[in-house]
Amino acid sequence: xxxxxxxxxxxxxxxxxxxxxxxxxxxxxxxxxxxxxxxxxxxxxxxxxxxxxxxxxxxxxxxxxxxxxxxxxxxxxxxxxxxxxxxxxxxxxxxxxxxxxxxxxxxxxxxxxxxxxxxxxxxxxxxxxxxxxxxxxxxxxxxxxxxxxxxxxxxxxxxxxxxxxxxxxxxxxxxxxxxxxxxxxxxxxxxxxxxxxxxxxxxxxxxxxxxxxxxxxxxxxxxxxxxxxxxxxxxxxxxxxxxxxxxxxxxxxxxxxxxxxxxxxxxxxxxxxxxxxxxxxxxxxxxxxxxxxxxxxxxxxxxxxxxxxxxxxxxxxxxxxxxxxxxxxxxxxxxxxxxxxxxxxxxxxxxxxxxxxxxxxxxxxxxxxxxxxxxxxxxxxxxxxxxxxxxxxxxxxxxxxxxxxxxxxxxxxxxxxx
Numbered sequence: 001x002x003x004x005x006x007x008x009x010x011x012x013x014x015x016x017x018x019x020x021x022x023x024x025x026x027x028x029x030x031x032x033x034x035x036x037x038x039x040x041x042x043x044x045x046x047x048x049x050x051x052x053x054x055x056x057x058x059x060x061x062x063x064x065x066x067x068x069x070x071x072x073x074x075x076x077x078x079x080x081x082x083x084x085x086x087x088x089x090x091x092x093x094x095x096x097x098x099x100x101x102x103x104x105x106x107x108x109x110x111x112x113x114x115x116x117x118x119x120x121x122x123x124x125x126x127x128x129x130x131x132x133x134x135x136x137x138x139x140x141x142x143x144x145x146x147x148x149x150x151x152x153x154x155x156x157x158x159x160x161x162x163x164x165x166x167x168x169x170x171x172x173x174x175x176x177x178x179x180x181x182x183x184x185x186x187x188x189x190x191x192x193x194x195x196x197x198x199x200x201x202x203x204x205x206x207x208x209x210x211x212x213x214x215x216x217x218x219x220x221x222x223x224x225x226x227x228x229x230x231x232x233x234x235x236x237x238x239x240x241x242x243x244x245x246x247x248x249x250x251x252x253x254x255x256x257x258x259x260x261x262x263x264x265x266x267x268x269x270x271x272x273x274x275x276x277x278x279x280x281x282x283x284x285x286x287x288x289x290x291x292x293x294x295x296x297x298x299x300x301x302x303x304x305x306x307x308x309x310x311x312x313x314x315x316x317x318x319x320x321x322x323x324x325x326x327x328x329x330x331x332x333x334x335x336x337x338x339x340x341x342x343x344x345x346x347x348x349x350x351x352x353x354x355x356x357x358x359x360x361x362x363x364x365x366x367x368x369x370x371x372x373x374x375x376x377x378x379x380x381x382x383x384x385x386x387x388x389x390x391x392x393x394x395x396x397x398x399x400x401x402x403x404x405x406x407x408x409x410x411x412x413x414x415x416x417x418x
Contacts, residue, residue, distance in 0.1 A: 024064060024065035024066065025065060025066050025067075025068045026062055026063075026065050026066070026067055026068065026095075026321060026327060027068045027069070027070050027092065027094055028049075028053075028067065028068070028069055028070070028094055028095070028096045028097075028098060028317060028318075028321075029069075029070050029072070029085065029088030029089065029092060029094035029096065029097040029098070029099075030046060030049055030069045030070065030071040030072065030097070030098045030099055031071075031072050031074050031081050031084050031085050031088070031097060031098075031099035031100050031105070031109060032045050032046045032071060032072075032073065032074065032099050032100060032101060033045075033073070033074050033075070033076040033100060033101045033102060033105060034046065034071075034073035034074075034075075035073055035075050035076065036074075036075045036076025036077065037076050037206055037207065037231040037232070037233050037234055038076045038101055038102045038105075038231050038256070039076065040232055040259060040261055040304070041101045041102070041125060041256065041304065041305060041306035042073075042074070042076075042099075042100070042101050042306070043300065044298065044300045044304035044305075044306045044307040044310065045099070045101050045124050045125065045306040045307070045310035046069075046071050046310075047294075047297065047298035047300060047307075047310075048124075048294070048298070048306070048307050048308070048310035048311040048313075048314060049069060049098055049310055049311070049313065049314035050069060050297075050314075051293075051294065051297045051298065051311060051314070052311045052312075052313075052314030052315040052318060052349075053067040053068070053069060053314055053318055054297075055315075055349065055350055055351050055354055056315070056318040056319070056322075056354045056358075058351045058354075059351045059352070059353075059354035059355035059357075059358055060354075060355055060358050062318065062321050062322045062358075063322065063325075067318050067321070069098075070088060070092055070094065072084035072085075072087070072088065074099070074100050074105045076102065076105065076206075076231075077105070078104055078105055078107070078108040078109075079108070081099070081100055081105040081106075081108060081109050082108050082109060082112045082113060085097055085099075085109045085112075085113040085114065086112075086113050089113055089114065089117050089119050090117075094119070095119065095120065095321075095327050095328065095329040095332055096119065096120045096121070096122065096317050096321070096329065096332060097109065097113075097114055097119060097120070097121045097122075098121075098122050098123075098124070098310075098313050098314065098317060099121075099123060099124075100123060100126065101123070101124065101125045101126065101306050101310075102125070102126060102179060102231075102256075103126040103127060103128035103130065103131065103177070103178050103179040103182075104177040104178055104179060105126070106121070106123040106126035106128075106131065106146075107126070107128065107130060107131065107134075107178055109121060110131070110134065110140060110144055111134070111139065114143060114144070115134075115139060115140050115141045115143060115144070116141075118141050118143055118329060118330065119143065119329045120143045120145070120317075120329050120332050120333050120336070121143060121144050121145070122144075122145045122146065122147070122313045122316065122317055122336075123144075123145075123146040123147075123148070123313070124146070124147050124148065124306055124309045124310035124312070124313040125146075125147075125148050125305065125306045125309060125310070126146055126148065126179075127146075127148050127149065127150055127151045127154060127179065127255075127279070128150075128151060128178050128179050128182050129150050129151055129152040129182050129186065130178050130182060131144060131146065131150075131381075131382075131383075132150055132152070132381050132383055135380070135381030135382065135383075136381065140381070140382070142333065142380070142382075143329070143333055144381075144382045145316075145336060145378055145382035146382055146383065146384070147309040147310075147312045147313045147316070147371070147373065147376065147384065148279050148309055148384070149279045149383075149384060149385060149386050149388070150383060151179070151182050151183045151186055152182075152186050152413070153385070153388070153409050153410075153413065154183070154186070154254075154255065154277055154279065154388060155183060155185075155186025155187035155188075155189070155190055156186070156187075156190045156409055156412045156413045156416060157277050157388035157390075157404045157409050157412075158187050158190075158191075158227075158252065158254070158277045159187055159190035159191035159193075159194055159196065159416070160190070160194060160404070160412055161252075161275060161277055161390050161404075162191060162196065162225075162227070162252050162275070163191070163194055163195065163196055165252075165275050166224070166250075167196065167224060167225045167227075167250065167252060168195075168196060168197065168224055169196075169197045169198075169199050169221070169222070169223045169224050169225075170191070170196065170197070170198055170199065170223050170224070170225055170226070170227045170252065171198075171199055171200045171201075171202070171218040171219065171220075171221065171223035171225070171226050171227070172184055172187075172188075172198060172200065172201045172202065172218070172226075172227045172229070173202045173203075173204060173211075173214060173215070173218050173226065173227075173228055173229070173230070173238055174201070174202075174203055174204070174227075174228075174229035174230070175203075175204060175206060175229060175230050175231065175234065176203035176204060176205050176206075177206075179229075180203065180229050180230075181203075183229050183254060184201060184229065187227070188201075189416060189417075190412070190413070190416040193415070193416035193418075194416060199220065199221030199222070199223045200217065200218050200219075200220050200221050200223070202214050202217050202218040204230075204234070204238070206231075206234055207234065208234070208237075209237075210237070210241070211234070211237055211238045211241050212241050212245070214238070214241075215238065215241040215242050215245055215247065216245065218242075219242075219245065219247060223248065224248055224250065225248055225250035225251060225252060225273075226239075226242055226247060226248070226250070226251050226252070227251075227252040227253075228242075228251055228252070228253055228254075228257065229254045230254070230256070230257060231256055231257075232256070232257065232259040232261045232262040232265070233261070233265075235253075235257055235262055236261070236262050236265035236266050239251065239262075239266045239270070239271075240265075240266055243266070243270050249270055249271075249272075249273060250273040250274075251271065251273070251274040251275070252274075252275055252276065253274060253275065253276035254276065254277070255276065255277060255278035255279060255305050256305055257276055258276055258278055258303070258305050258391065258398050259304075259305070260301070260398075263393060263396055263397075263398075268393070268395065268396030271393040271396075272393070272394070273392075274392060274393040275390075275391070275392045275393075276390075276391050276392070276393075276398075277388050277389065277390060277391070278305060278388065278389045278391065279309070279373070279386060279388060279389070280373075280386060280387035280388045280389035280403050280404075281308065281372065281373045281374050281386075281387070281389070282373070282374030282375065282386065282387060283374070284348060284370045284371065284372070284374055284375070285348040285349075285353075285370070286312075286348040286349035286350075286353075286370060286371050286372045287308070287372050287373075287374075289348065289349045289350045289353075289372075290302055290307075290308060290311055290349055290372040293350075294307060294311070303398065308371075308372040308373050309371075309372070309373050311349065311371070311372050312369075312371035312372050312373055312376060315349060315354075315369060315371065316336060316339060316340065316369060316371070316376065317332075317336075318354075319335075319339040319347075319354070319357055319358075319361070319367070319369060320332050320335040320336045320338070320339050321335070322335075322357075322358055322361050323335040323338050323339050323361050323367075336378065337378065338366065338367075339357075339361075339367055339368075339369050340368055340369055340375075340376050340377055340378065341366040341367065341368055342368060342377065343366055343368070344360075344365070344366030344367040344368035345360060345365065345366070345367055345368065346367075346368050346370050347360075347367045347368065347369045347370065348369075348370055349371070349372060357369070373386065374386060374387075385406050385410075386406055387403050387404060387405050387406050387409070388403065388404045388409060389402075389403055390402040390403060390404065
């Protein structure tokens with residue numbers, strides 16, 4: 001009888017422990033642009049973070065707990081994003097916020113919420129140089145990271161690519177926010193230094209029903225093409241107005257315009273000479289895993305501009321929470337550098353690889369997560385470097401036609417900054 005009672009007691013204890021582990025959750029805040037002009041990117045980004053967390057959870061979870069997300073819609077608006085992040089940090093007490101996608105969402109979250117609260121923030125796709133400047137000025141408390149290269153580098157790559165495609169005189173129409181203004185500045189400096197001419201620069205405000213007046217102004221000076229720095233919805237409206245007014249059907253596009261929604265809305269037949277640049281990847285086993293599995297999980301194409309780097313943001317955050325040994329944001333910040341340690345054992349995406357990573361972390365051994373976008377290394381401002389993908393639209397599809405290496409972009413930037 002005593003043996004039976006001991007057996008029953010042990011079984012109940014084990015059952016309770018299993019139930020507690022199942023109930024144990026570590027929640028990370030996610031602020032994404034699920035609706036609004038950047039909704040296509042935010043929906044992909046949120047799904048990617050969920051997939052990364054699923055893979056870590058299936059690998060055993062973090063310290064006996066499951067990773068979970070509390071996802072809020074920024075509606076592609078900074079003020080809405082600040083309210084959402086404030087709720088997550090002050091009420092939800094999350095140790096990390098992943099987001100936003102666009103810089104005009106990420107910057108106000110950082111300056112108004114995460115930096116003052118010293119809560120880690122990881123943006124998958126905000127590329128504004130302002131984010132680096134805030135770090136240099138000591139305004140981020142060292143808690144900001146991003147898994148995309150700065151527009152200071154993309155502007156250089158775009159300038160060289162434009163000239164290589166025969167764009168000698170460009171009109172520029174750009175979204176009138178931090179991202180758009182910085183992109184124009186960085187591009188213009190490099191483009192002019194390399195011999196190009198900008199005949200007009202026209203800002204626009206988002207969500208207008210018509211952009212006829214902006215297009216009319218941009219056409220002054222007889223450009224041989226249009227550099228459109230925008231998002232898919234407004235960008236399509238602008239491109240249609242440009243075409244209807246007789247503008248030259250040659251376009252240079254920023255990374256966010258790598259979008260089937262944009263192509264469908266404008267019409268593929270008008271975009272046979274449309275070229276663009278995006279942050280590139282240095283393919284790894286993680287890239288292969290992601291490309292093979294993401295669409296089945298999300299019903300979204302893995303080529304979506306925010307998808308790959310959002311998975312990496314989620315993976316790095318999840319592994320850092322495991323390596324931190326606590327839920328404190330300060331510990332997680334330090335652990336982010338540890339899980340991308342250049343001296344660590346390479347770890348790739350997916351359940352099996354994450355199980356290997358969690359075992360090594362438990363043994364106190366260093367790891368190096370080599371992501372979907374390639375090996376990731378953060379500097380002290382949370383920035384990364386990497387190559388740039390050169391693409392064009394062909395037969396209604398975005399097709400990669402080349403790449404500019406990290407070294408090539410660095411050399412060009414040094415040359416054009418003189």
